[in-house]
Amino acid sequence: MPFADRLNNVETSAIRELFKLLGKPGIISFAGGFPDSAMFDVSGIQEAVNAALASEAGGALQYGATEGYNPLREQLASFMGTKGVAGLKPEDLIVTTGSQQALDLLGKTMIDPGDKVIVEGPTFLATIQCFRLYGADLVSAPVDADGVDTDRLEQLIAEHKPKFVYLIPTFGNPSGAMLSLARRKKVLELAVKYQTLIVEDDPYGDLYFGDAPPPSILSLSADVPGSRDFIAHCGSLSKVLSPGLRVGWMIAPAELLAKATMCKQFSDAHTSTFAQATAAQYLKAGRMPATLANVRKVYGERARAMGDALRRELGDAISFTQPQGGLFFWARLTGANGTVADGAELAKRAIEKNVAFVPGAPFYAKDPDHATLRLSFATADVAKIEEGVKRLGQAI
Amino acid sequence: MPFADRLNNVETSAIRELFKLLGKPGIISFAGGFPDSAMFDVSGIQEAVNAALASEAGGALQYGATEGYNPLREQLASFMGTKGVAGLKPEDLIVTTGSQQALDLLGKTMIDPGDKVIVEGPTFLATIQCFRLYGADLVSAPVDADGVDTDRLEQLIAEHKPKFVYLIPTFGNPSGAMLSLARRKKVLELAVKYQTLIVEDDPYGDLYFGDAPPPSILSLSADVPGSRDFIAHCGSLSKVLSPGLRVGWMIAPAELLAKATMCKQFSDAHTSTFAQATAAQYLKAGRMPATLANVRKVYGERARAMGDALRRELGDAISFTQPQGGLFFWARLTGANGTVADGAELAKRAIEKNVAFVPGAPFYAKDPDHATLRLSFATADVAKIEEGVKRLGQAI
Numbered sequence: 001m002p003f004a005d006r007l008n009n010v011e012t013s014a015i016r017e018l019f020k021l022l023g024k025p026g027i028i029s030f031a032g033g034f035p036d037s038a039m040f041d042v043s044g045i046q047e048a049v050n051a052a053l054a055s056e057a058g059g060a061l062q063y064g065a066t067e068g069y070n071p072l073r074e075q076l077a078s079f080m081g082t083k084g085v086a087g088l089k090p091e092d093l094i095v096t097t098g099s100q101q102a103l104d105l106l107g108k109t110m111i112d113p114g115d116k117v118i119v120e121g122p123t124f125l126a127t128i129q130c131f132r133l134y135g136a137d138l139v140s141a142p143v144d145a146d147g148v149d150t151d152r153l154e155q156l157i158a159e160h161k162p163k164f165v166y167l168i169p170t171f172g173n174p175s176g177a178m179l180s181l182a183r184r185k186k187v188l189e190l191a192v193k194y195q196t197l198i199v200e201d202d203p204y205g206d207l208y209f210g211d212a213p214p215p216s217i218l219s220l221s222a223d224v225p226g227s228r229d230f231i232a233h234c235g236s237l238s239k240v241l242s243p244g245l246r247v248g249w250m251i252a253p254a255e256l257l258a259k260a261t262m263c264k265q266f267s268d269a270h271t272s273t274f275a276q277a278t279a280a281q282y283l284k285a286g287r288m289p290a291t292l293a294n295v296r297k298v299y300g301e302r303a304r305a306m307g308d309a310l311r312r313e314l315g316d317a318i319s320f321t322q323p324q325g326g327l328f329f330w331a332r333l334t335g336a337n338g339t340v341a342d343g344a345e346l347a348k349r350a351i352e353k354n355v356a357f358v359p360g361a362p363f364y365a366k367d368p369d370h371a372t373l374r375l376s377f378a379t380a381d382v383a384k385i386e387e388g389v390k391r392l393g394q395a396i
Numbered sequence: 397m398p399f400a401d402r403l404n405n406v407e408t409s410a411i412r413e414l415f416k417l418l419g420k421p422g423i424i425s426f427a428g429g430f431p432d433s434a435m436f437d438v439s440g441i442q443e444a445v446n447a448a449l450a451s452e453a454g455g456a457l458q459y460g461a462t463e464g465y466n467p468l469r470e471q472l473a474s475f476m477g478t479k480g481v482a483g484l485k486p487e488d489l490i491v492t493t494g495s496q497q498a499l500d501l502l503g504k505t506m507i508d509p510g511d512k513v514i515v516e517g518p519t520f521l522a523t524i525q526c527f528r529l530y531g532a533d534l535v536s537a538p539v540d541a542d543g544v545d546t547d548r549l550e551q552l553i554a555e556h557k558p559k560f561v562y563l564i565p566t567f568g569n570p571s572g573a574m575l576s577l578a579r580r581k582k583v584l585e586l587a588v589k590y591q592t593l594i595v596e597d598d599p600y601g602d603l604y605f606g607d608a609p610p611p612s613i614l615s616l617s618a619d620v621p622g623s624r625d626f627i628a629h630c631g632s633l634s635k636v637l638s639p640g641l642r643v644g645w646m647i648a649p650a651e652l653l654a655k656a657t658m659c660k661q662f663s664d665a666h667t668s669t670f671a672q673a674t675a676a677q678y679l680k681a682g683r684m685p686a687t688l689a690n691v692r693k694v695y696g697e698r699a700r701a702m703g704d705a706l707r708r709e710l711g712d713a714i715s716f717t718q719p720q721g722g723l724f725f726w727a728r729l730t731g732a733n734g735t736v737a738d739g740a741e742l743a744k745r746a747i748e749k750n751v752a753f754v755p756g757a758p759f760y761a762k763d764p765d766h767a768t769l770r771l772s773f774a775t776a777d778v779a780k781i782e783e784g785v786k787r788l789g790q791a792i
Contacts (some may be wrong), residue, residue, distance in 0.1 A: 001593065002559070003655055004508045004530070010658065037454035045457065046449050053442050058433040061441065061638040097493055097642075097664040104663045108529070112400045130662035133504070134400070163398070197397065242457040244669035246493075259399055262406065266526035267500045268493040272668045273640035274441075 006113075009132040024354070028388035030306075030375040031356040033173060033327065035239050037379075039295055044287045045242065045278065051285070052277035060277035066265045068095030068249070069276035075283035076249050080235070083205070084219035085251075092251055094261055097271045099203055099236040099248035103127055104267070105260040106164070106199060106232065106250075107134040116160040120148050122330070122363030122372065124173045124201070127166060136163075138365035143172070145321040147179025150186040157194045164197035164232075165190075170213050171204040171326025174363045174374040178324055181214040188221055191230035197256075203236040203248075206292055208325035209300030218251060229253050237279060239327065240295055241288075245275040299327065302377040305385045310375075313393030329375040330360070339396045343373040346396060355391040402509075405528040420750070424784035426702075426771040427752040429569060429723065431635050433775075435691055440683045441638065441674065447681070448673035456673035462661045464491030464645070465672035471679035472645050476631070479601070480615035481647075488647055490657055493667045495599055495632040495644035499523055500663070501656040502560070502595060502628065502646075503530040512556040516544050518726070518759030518768065520569045520597070523562060532559075534761035539568070541717040543575030546582040553590045560593035560628075561586075566609050567600040567722025570759045570770040574720055577610040584617055587626035593652075599632040599644075602688055604721035605696030614647060625649050633675060635723065636691055637684075641671040695723065698773040701781045706771075709789030725771040726756070735792045739769040742792060751787040 052060045059069065067073070073090035080088050096102040103126070111117065113135025119127060121140030131138060139160050141153045147169055157165065167187070169179035179187075191198045200217045214220075218233040232252035237245055250260065264270070282288070306329060307322045317339035320331035335341030340349065343359030350356060360372025377385060448456045455465065463469070469486035476484050492498040499522070507513065509531025515523060517536030527534060535556050537549045543565055553561065563583070565575035575583075587594045596613045610616075614629040628648035633641060646656065660666070678684070702725060703718045713735035716727035731737030736745065739755030746752060756768025773781060 001649070001652060002506075003652075004504070004506055004511075006508075007505065007655060007658070010662075034459050037458045040453060040457045042449055042453040042457070046446070049445050049449075050442070053438055053445075057436060057438040059640075061436045061438070061640040062433045063430050063634075063639040097668075100665040101663065108400070109403065110398075110400055112402075115400075126662055126665070133659065133662055238459075242670070243459040244455075244457040244673075246664065246666070246668040246670075253397070256397060256399075259403060262403070263529065266406075266522055266529055267497065267663065268642065269496040269522070269639075270642070272493075272642040272671045274638070274642075274671050274674070275668045277640075278670070 006133050006135060009135060010129045024351070027354050027356055028380055028384050028391065029356045030377065030380065030388060031358050032376055032379055035243065035295070035327070035378055039298060040242050041287065041291050044282060044285070044291070048281035048285060049278045051281040056277055060274050062273065064270045064273040064276070066261050066270050068093070068271065069273050069280065072247070072276045072280035075280045076235070079283060079288065080251070084215045086219070086222065088251065093249045094257055094264070095271045095276055096248040096250055096264070097268055098238060098243070098246040099201060099234040100126060100130070101264070101267070102234040102248055102250040103130045103201070105263050107131050107136070108263040108267070109256065109259045110163050111136045116162040118153065118156055118160065118162045118165040119365055120167060120172065120175065121365065121367070122174050122360060123166070123365065124168060125363055128365050140364060140366040143175045143177055145177055147172070147177045147183055150183045150190070153187070154190055157190060157196055162196065164199055166199045166201065168201045168204070169217055170202055171207060171323060173204070173326070174328050174330050174360065176321070176323035176326050176328045176330045178213050184214055184217050184220050185224065187217055188224040188227040192224065192226045195230065197230050197232060199232045199234065201234045203239050204326040206240050207295060207299060207327065209296060209303060210324060213325060232256060240292060241279070241282065245279055247271065247275055247279045299378060302380070302382060302385055305382040306375065306377040306389065309386050309389035313389045314396060317396050327376050327378040329377065331373055331375065332369070333371045333373065342370050344370065346373065349395040350392055353391040353395045355388045355395070402529050402531060405531060406525045420747070423750045423752055424776055424780050424787065425752045426773065426776065426784060427754050428772055428775055431639065431691070431723070431774055435694060436638050437683065437687050440678060440681070440687070444677035444681060445674045447677040452673055456670050458669065460666045460669040460672070462657050462666050464489070464667065465669050465676065468643070468672045468676035471676045472631070475679055475684065476647070480611045482615070482618065484647065489645045490653055490660065491667045491672055492644040492646055492660070493664055494634060494639070494642040495597060495630045496522060496526070497660070497663070498630040498644055498646040499526045499597070501659050503527050503532070504659040504663070505652065505655045506559050507532045512558040514549070514552055514556065514558045514561040515761050516563060516568065516571065517761065517763070518570050518756060519562070519761065520564060521759055524761050536760060536762040539571045539573055541573055543568070543573045543579055546579045546586070549583070550586055553586060553592055558592065560595055562595045562597065564597045564600070565613055566598055567603060567719060569600070569722070570724050570726050570756065572717070572719035572722050572724045572726045574609050580610055580613050580616050581620065583613055584620040584623040588620065588622045591626065593626050593628060595628045595630065597630045599635050600722040602636050603691060603695060603723065605692060605699060606720060609721060628652060636688060637675070637678065641675055643667065643671055643675045695774060698776070698778060698781060701778040702771065702773040702785065705782050705785035709785050710792060713792050723772050723774040725773065727769050727771060728765070729767045729769065731767070738766050740766065742769065745791040746788055749787040749791045751784045751791065
């Protein structure tokens with residue numbers, strides 16, 4: 001059967017092959033990008049769906065507006081208000097089927113084959129593939145512990161004139177990095193100077209373990225005149241409440257939002273109103289602050305345990321910055337004293353020792369660093385984390 | 397902001413503009429394509445979501461496989477078995493976010509800009525726009541009361557060598573037509589003869605009012621050697637249970653299903669597991685036969701009432717075939733005795749009389765018949781149908 005040419009731009013990922021091995025009995029996995037199912041607020045979600053079916057079954061079960069179910073748009077606008085985005089109106093955002101769909105809509109709305117798009121190196125794997133399906137020519141901007149290198153980013157914008165720049169500035173997947181306040185402001189200045197759309201993907205910003213991170217690029221746009229017209233912001237309930245609801249949202253300038261809505265109409269008509277009404281009732285019930293406090297506490301403990309164990313068991317064979325939030329450690333093998341220096345090779349040896357993680361190379365759109373790896377601390381408890389890292393130490 | 401060129405292929409539809417007028421107080425609407433909210437089995441869905449959260453909260457709220465939630469795939473395979481599709485395995489189908497997403501995935505997987513795709517004239521409006529966003533050059537095959545004219549279809553396939561043929565063979569939107577058994581078999585022979593993919597979109601096939609329609613093209617493929625390799629079939633719970641769940645499915649040859657799954661991974665990762673687990677529990681509880689019996693009965697009464705009223709109030713100013721199922725009358729204005737012969741003009745006059753319907757011209761990808769119109773009998777009760785058609789008679 002003759003398929004479309006765009007499929008030639010993507011390939012089955014190395015990570016998918018790895019995931020097939022995860023069913024092995026007794027394995028401890030740091031490979032996933034999932035939150036921990038044990039932390040879902042099941043009773044809160046049950047109450048929310050009960051309230052939705054009792055008070056608004058017609059809306060919750062019927063077709064809905066492509067832009068999103070209005071009670072949820074109102075709750076999300078007010079949720080964003082609690083996160084420093086002032087004056088947001090429900091019509092300033094659309095609901096998406098997870099924030100993955102926001103990426104797809106950005107691709108469909110913006111990318112012509114051959115267009116340049118700048119992403120971080122490393123960045124979210126499904127972003128790379130999603131944009132490539134629309135024919136994007138991806139350019140990779142380097143990341144350090146303070147997030148994307150904005151001097152290098154400016155050079156790349158000037159050189160490539162990209163359709164847009166895609167960033168995960170806060171506890172990014174996989175880098176775990178937190179873009180500094182100064183760099184956030186620089187990004188906003190670049191948006192205005194080069195009249196370039198900046199996409200801020202922010203599924204992890206609520207998952208901080210100590211002090212709150214700097215305000216989002218979206219909220220800081222209030223301080224940089226003209227910048228708001230060039231910011232799209234993607235949010236999600238997946239990491240803090242439940243991925244299974246598939247409730248994300250996108251805030252963007254009105255014209256972009258209208259075009260994305262038209263594309264969404266022909267992608268899935270609208271996001272499940274059943275899930276949207278449930279999420280709206282959940283937010284309305286005021287449960288989110290306690291839910292956030294709980295996930296921050298548990299993931300924070302696990303992150304500390306993993307950092308301690310990595311230092312103890314792997315010593316100078318590995319280097320990393322302790323993440324201040326999110327779900328991931330991003331680390332680099334040093335090769336010290338003849339230890340393994342290739343992430344894919346270590347991943348193979350680790351599976352033999354019954355511990356799994358994801359090598360870092362596939363997260364680069366260009367010029368992969370093969371010494372890198374990503375470790376998730378989200379789904380294993382502290383005891384499993386300590387045992388798993390011990391096995392890593394044996395594998396290395 | 398510079399958007400992608402593909403957006404130039406679609407336009408805001410005339411129908412959307414009309415829908416803005418539907419908020420007018422006192423209006424009786426035959427315009428929607430919605431099922432009636434009053435008929436949703438709310439208590440059955442409440443029990444289903446309770447069961448899902450009680451017994452499988454981890455699965456229902458967590459990320460899931462892109463292909464679909466396995467308990468739902470099992471239920472859907474067995475549901476298709478009750479509809480004459482023998483031997484279907486869960487892995488022969490993927491779950492989609494409504495059947496709209498199946499159309500989007502077919503577009504993404506199959507259509508290169510400039511590719512020919514054959515659709516019925518008239519066909520579903522969101523199909524036209526969805527495929528055009530991928531750059532399809534649509535070719536329109538004429539429909540009569542027995543569905544698509546298969547002789548003409550064969551000529552068009554031979555002439556245009558389309559990427560695929562898209563049909564809504566059973567109570568199609570908007571035509572309401574039922575493809576005859578003989579023509580279904582002819583379609584299967586054409587698939588084999590021209591090695592051409594046939595997409596059978598079937599959201600309405602369960603909504604029959606008297607005798608069951610002929611078996612689906614998919615189930616008849618068992619009788620035509622080699623044809624099954626060229627059939628994709630899209631199903632949906634939207635018209636019979638609830639559109640708000642956004643649960644559809646696609647059955648297709650393995651290679652196409654794998655490519656569509658890859659595209660779906662980057663479109664929305666997966667369909668809401670919360671909705672999928674609820675739908676699976678609903679099907680498992682055995683409620684579907686009673687639900688289907690109920691919607692068939694109520695919509696059947698409304699269809700009979702609308703047909704009687706149209707004959708009584710509009711007489712020879714209108715011609716139509718009484719639909720045997722689905723949600724729609726497709727009618728043609730005759731202009732007899734100087735009555736209005738243009739669907740758009742009548743729609744305007746009808747709004748002044750407080751009754752709404754959709755003119756037929758936008759449903760044609762090419763060469764619209766401006767005398768046509770679509771009337772939905774789904775959401776108004778019998779008394780409102782009689783009153784609304786009386787107003788139509790005044791408007792004409």
